[in-house]
Amino acid sequence: MVKATPLAIDIHNLSLWYGDFQALFEVDLQVKQGLITALIGPSGCGKSTLLRAVNRINERLGDYVRTTGEIHVLDQDILRNDIELAQLRRHVGMVFQRPNPLPLSVRDNVLFAHRIHRADEKFNRRKEDEIVEHALRRVLLWDEVKDHLGREATGLSLEEQQKLCIARLLPIKPTVILMDEPTSALDPKGTAALEELIWELHGDYTILIVTHNMAQAKRASEETAFMLLGRMVEHGLTEQVFLAPREKETADYIEGRYG
Amino acid sequence: MLTERVQLSTSIDLDHRGRDWYTDKAVTFLVFVGGISAIVLIIGIFVFITKEGLGFIAGSLDVREFFGSLAWRPTSPTKPTYGILGLIAGTASVTGLAMVVSVPFSLGAAIFIGEFATGRLRETLKVLVELLAAIPSVVWGFIGLSLLNPLIIDIFDVPVGLGVLNSGIILGLMAAPIMTTIAEDALKAVPDTYREAAEAMGATKWQVIFRVVLPAGRNGLVAAVLLGVGRGFGETMAVLMATGNSIKIPTSPFDSVTALTATIAAELGDAPVGSDHYRALFTLGILLFVVTFIINLTADLVVRRAGRK
Structure with missing residues (x-):
């Protein structure tokens, strides 16, 4: 099998149960490197569950969650038992629905992941300053916060908080960034700003984004995958999925017959 | 489906005080007394301790000796000292x-x-x-x-x-x-x-x-x-x-x-x-x-x- 673009994420035959409830049924999904892929579908269709399986953050719930199948990130099977979750999550970052900056200063938030993954590298104030400035510039937040980097991050506006939550992933250079409805807590202006930012990151990072908002998927993604009731229904280029869906369910959802 | 018509009221009684009203007032009062008594007791204890202690502070207390001396000899028959x-x-x-x-x-x-x-x-x-x-x-x-x-x-x-x-x-x-x-x-x-x-x-x-x-x-x-x-x-x-x-x-x-x-x-x-x-x-x-x-x-x-x- 020859692939045009290398795959960042390759999900094969993935099923997932919460206790007795099966949330995902033999899902397949291939996410190409450097692209923005949107996951759409009605509430409860399993798109967030699928997203949270890729960095295995859903395992926080304990034995209650059971997974079968395979997820490869850059050709590594991440569901293996000997996977170090800390390492996996270093390479697969996540942005949550509600902005969740840590109760630390803006500066310490940006440096948090860098510091825990720094290993033996020596502390270097100037290098940290560079990292902070670079990450905050990349998320278009530098000008707003540069004069009060020492302030509590939880005091920023929601839009700024969410940008900060993206900025703090950048210093550790993740391969993939998972985004779980990253704009659902923001107002229209914040949503627009964040979409602009996501588009800005495109190419440097592989982004898999769950969204409820179809206009957002249309505007801000290159490929779209549609899920329904725990199954993958259709996955293709965004224009194709929206303009000429192959499956009837996709067409119905896009036209707003349910969801 | 209506089988029986209800008689429309012609007057309503608004000043009737039944058992529930009195129970409510009594319970409110009891809870108030219970709550206030805890505070009153604590203040009472404080006043009692202070009253006894203040007599000493005003009378025989030598602040330097009290806080600065090791000699706690309150029962000495000749010269009692109170260093704490x-x-x-x-x-x-x-x-x-x-x-x-x-x-x-x-x-x-x-x-x-x-x-x-x-x-x-x-x-x-x-x-x-x-x-x-x-x-x-x-x-x-x-x-x-x-x-x-x-x-x-x-x-x-x-x-x-x-x-x-x-x-x-x-x-x-x-x-x-x-x-x-x-x-x-x-x-x-x-x-x-x-x-x-x-x-x-x-x-x-x-x-x-x-x-x-x-x-x-x-x-x-x-x-x-x-x-x-x-x-x-x-x-x-x-x-x-x-x-x-x-x-x-x-x-x-x-x-x-x-x-x-x-x-x-x-x-x-x-x-x-x-x-x-x-x-x-x-x-x-x-x-x-x-x-x-x-x-x-x-x-x-x-x-x-x-x-x-």
């Missing part, structure tokens, strides 16, 4: 050592219960900690006297095992359960989204605890320690039994000391009512009252600040 420096040093050294013992124990237990234990284990541990908090202080004193005393004598080869070390350990173990409970509450109050955020960035369990949970719960943890200090400061019975009761500034952990509380407990029964000795003991009471009040108030303010955030 030794008592303060005893209380401070015992409470200090108690904190050295209890802070690591209680924080460790709180972190284990709050962050690691799950399900049955967690519930069992919480119940056990609460049971430990309910052990009467005289039992702790007994443990110090009959268990720890010979142990200290054996291990360190000292003539007497009662003193700062013994009562510090006993007091520390005694304060640990309540500190654990409060510290665990503080950790539980840290939103889980913080842990999730840190874990999603690849933080290990320990990194999450040290870099996120403990700093976020800082205020509650400080309050837990302060309440522990208050507990140690005010404790009497265990201290009376385990300190060895001699007035001095300790220079080694094996020195016998005595505490403010223990002095009051030991001497009040023998002091003639209304005498200077009697009133001096009440002055100690005022001092204890004020200090514990300040400690508790500080803890309370710290907790409130934590709650507001």
Whole structure:
């Protein structure tokens, strides 16, 4: 099998149960490197569950969650038992629905992941300053916060908080960034700003984004995958999925017959 | 479907006071009396202690001698002296050592219960900690006297095992359960989204605890320690039994000391009512009252600040 673009994420035959409830049924999904892929579908269709399986953050719930199948990130099977979750999550970052900056200063938030993954590298104030400035510039937040980097991050506006939550992933250079409805807590202006930012990151990072908002998927993604009731229904280029869906369910959802 | 028509009312009764009305008023009154009586009693106690103590403060008290002298000789027939420096040093050294013992124990237990234990284990541990908090202080004193005393004598080869070390350990173990409970509450109050955020960035369990949970719960943890200090400061019975009761500034952990509380407990029964000795003991009471009040108030303010955030 020859692939045009290398795959960042390759999900094969993935099923997932919460206790007795099966949330995902033999899902397949291939996410190409450097692209923005949107996951759409009605509430409860399993798109967030699928997203949270890729960095295995859903395992926080304990034995209650059971997974079968395979997820490869850059050709590594991440569901293996000997996977170090800390390492996996270093390479697969996540942005949550509600902005969740840590109760630390803006500066310490940006440096948090860098510091825990720094290993033996020596502390270097100037290098940290560079990292902070670079990450905050990349998320278009530098000008707003540069004069009060020492302030509590939880005091920023929601839009700024969410940008900060993206900025703090950048210093550790993740391969993939998972985004779980990253704009659902923001107002229209914040949503627009964040979409602009996501588009800005495109190419440097592989982004898999769950969204409820179809206009957002249309505007801000290159490929779209549609899920329904725990199954993958259709996955293709965004224009194709929206303009000429192959499956009837996709067409119905896009036209707003349910969801 | 209507089978029967309801008669429309022509008048309504609005000033009828039935049994429910009287019950409601009576219960309201009873609850009010119950609530207010607690406050009245506390104020009453404070007034009583102050009245007895103030007579001494206004009359025979020499401030420099009181706080600066080691000589607590209230029963001397020729020249009674009232220096409490030794008592303060005893209380401070015992409470200090108690904190050295209890802070690591209680924080460790709180972190284990709050962050690691799950399900049955967690519930069992919480119940056990609460049971430990309910052990009467005289039992702790007994443990110090009959268990720890010979142990200290054996291990360190000292003539007497009662003193700062013994009562510090006993007091520390005694304060640990309540500190654990409060510290665990503080950790539980840290939103889980913080842990999730840190874990999603690849933080290990320990990194999450040290870099996120403990700093976020800082205020509650400080309050837990302060309440522990208050507990140690005010404790009497265990201290009376385990300190060895001699007035001095300790220079080694094996020195016998005595505490403010223990002095009051030991001497009040023998002091003639209304005498200077009697009133001096009440002055100690005022001092204890004020200090514990300040400690508790500080803890309370710290907790409130934590709650507001």
